[in-house]
Amino acid sequence: xxSPLTPxxxxxxxxxxxxxxxxxxxxxxxxxxxxxVLLHGLMMDASLWDGVTAGLSVDHRCVTPTLPLGAHRRAxxxxxxxxxxxxxxxxxxxxxxxxxxxxxxVGNDTGGALxxxxxxxxxxxxxxxxxxxxxxFDNFPPGLTGKTLVLTGKLPPWMFGLFMRQMRxxxxxxxxxxFGWLTRRGDAATARWTKPVMRQPAIRRDAVRTLxxxxxxxxxxxxxxxxxxxxxxxxxxxxxxxxxxxxxxHGRRLAGLLPRGRLVEVEDSYTLIPLDQPSRLxxxxxxxxxxxxxxxxxx
Numbered sequence: 302x303x304s305p306l307t308p309x310x311x312x313x314x315x316x317x318x319x320x321x322x323x324x325x326x327x328x329x330x331x332x333x334x335x336x337x338v339l340l341h342g343l344m345m346d347a348s349l350w351d352g353v354t355a356g357l358s359v360d361h362r363c364v365t366p367t368l369p370l371g372a373h374r375r376a377x378x379x380x381x382x383x384x385x386x387x388x389x390x391x392x393x394x395x396x397x398x399x400x401x402x403x404x405x406x407v408g409n410d411t412g413g414a415l416x417x418x419x420x421x422x423x424x425x426x427x428x429x430x431x432x433x434x435x436x437x438f439d440n441f442p443p444g445l446t447g448k449t450l451v452l453t454g455k456l457p458p459w460m461f462g463l464f465m466r467q468m469r470x471x472x473x474x475x476x477x478x479x480f481g482w483l484t485r486r487g488d489a490a491t492a493r494w495t496k497p498v499m500r501q502p503a504i505r506r507d508a509v510r511t512l513x514x515x516x517x518x519x520x521x522x523x524x525x526x527x528x529x530x531x532x533x534x535x536x537x538x539x540x541x542x543x544x545x546x547x548x549x550x551h552g553r554r555l556a557g558l559l560p561r562g563r564l565v566e567v568e569d570s571y572t573l574i575p576l577d578q579p580s581r582l583x584x585x586x587x588x589x590x591x592x593x594x595x596x597x598x599x600x
Contacts, residue, residue, distance in 0.1 A: 316347075316367075321394050323381035327374065328366040328395075332358030335590050336401050339363065339575075340392065342410025342435075343450060343511070344371040345494050349409065352579025357587060366395055369507050370411065372494040376503030383507060384514035385411075385521055389418035396426045405590055409433040409575055410483070410547075414441065414522055421528035429535045431586055434544050434572045437551045441522050442515055444546030449478040454512025458505040461498075465505075468495040482545040485569070487576030529558045537589045539582065541574055542566040563589075 316327040329347055331354060341349040347365035354363040368388060369377045377383065382390070392415055396404060406427045408416035413435020419427055436443045442451045453464050467473050471488060475481040480491040497504045536559040540552030549566070556564035565585055570577035 318375075319395070319398055321391060321398065323369065323383075323387070323391050324377035325375045326366055326368070326391070326395065328364060329354075330362070330364050332360070332362050334361045335405065336362045336364065336403065337405045337407055337586070337590075338392075338396065338401065339365045340368065340406070340408040340412030340415050341365075342370065342412050343447070343515075344498070344508070345410065345490075346372040348490060348493065349573065349575050353575045353583045353586070356580055356583030360587070361590065364399065364401070366392070368392070368412075368415075370511060371504070371508035372497055373504065373507070374497050374501075376501065377507050381507075383511040385414060385518050386418060387514070388511075389415050389422070393419060393422075393424055393426075396424070401426055403428040405429040405431060405586075407431040407433065407586065408435055410443075410572060411436055413437070414525075417522060417525045417529065420532045421525040423531070427534065429537075429590065430532070431537045431539060431589065432552075432555055433539045433574050433582065434541045434547045434552070434570075436547070437522055437555055438526055439519075439523055440547065440551060441519055444482065445478045446480070446483060446546060447515075451512050451516045454509050454516065456509070458502065458509045461509050462502070462505045465495055465498050468492070469499075477545070482571055484571050484573040484576045487573055490576055526555075526558060529555070530560060533560055535589070535592075536562040537585070538562060538564045539574060539585055540564065540566050541570040541572060541577070542568050543570065544572050546572045 316329055318325050318327055339350045346367040350365045357363055367373050404427050406416050413432045416430050474491055498508050538552050538556040540549055556562040567574050567578050574582050
């Protein structure tokens, strides 16, 4: 069963915990109304969505898990499957354990890749999807950031930790090979996300396992794209028009593949729209969930 609220070390946050097959997952669960489950990307945690859920939780139930993608604080079991398909199965298990129905599943960055895998598998708990500037088609691992991470994932965990320690310096975090092309305004969040992998050997081991699995799964999203037209639920694609990591053309292609797909482009943002334009994204998602089945085109 999910635990009561538990404080996080040194951050002043409070989260819930739930034991899943891979290990204990932390998550936040706020608000009441239609259910949104929001997924983050590699080397990120649930705080990616804080600005968005602040606006949406007044009339939605917002559930944001911190997945074992390198910025988590609870290490996974040694035998946990930390590949991308394994992560998608973990999300499906999470939905089952919380008994969530008619979920609007939202994913940004690698979180959007997980949404696509769940769509391709036809998860019955997912009613709607929102894909927010994310990995797609052959762009996996995406851009300079993804390719650099996968390359460093070949290092032993302790050497990977040494590499990540360089991210303490803002000038290095802002490089295109780090977070510089992912967010215009979210440097404080990116600095926070690097702390667990610097401090905890077990998190470094998890991160390296995840990155090595990603290197071996480069064709996963191409295969998933072939099954996306079978998803008949409402689908919204939100893309940063100035994205340097996730090609805007991929947003248009995804929207075109989905029978009930719509595309909205967001200006003045890089990939991490939840950090760069949280209020705008919250408005777009609210309009989408409120729209009638016959017309889900936000304005």
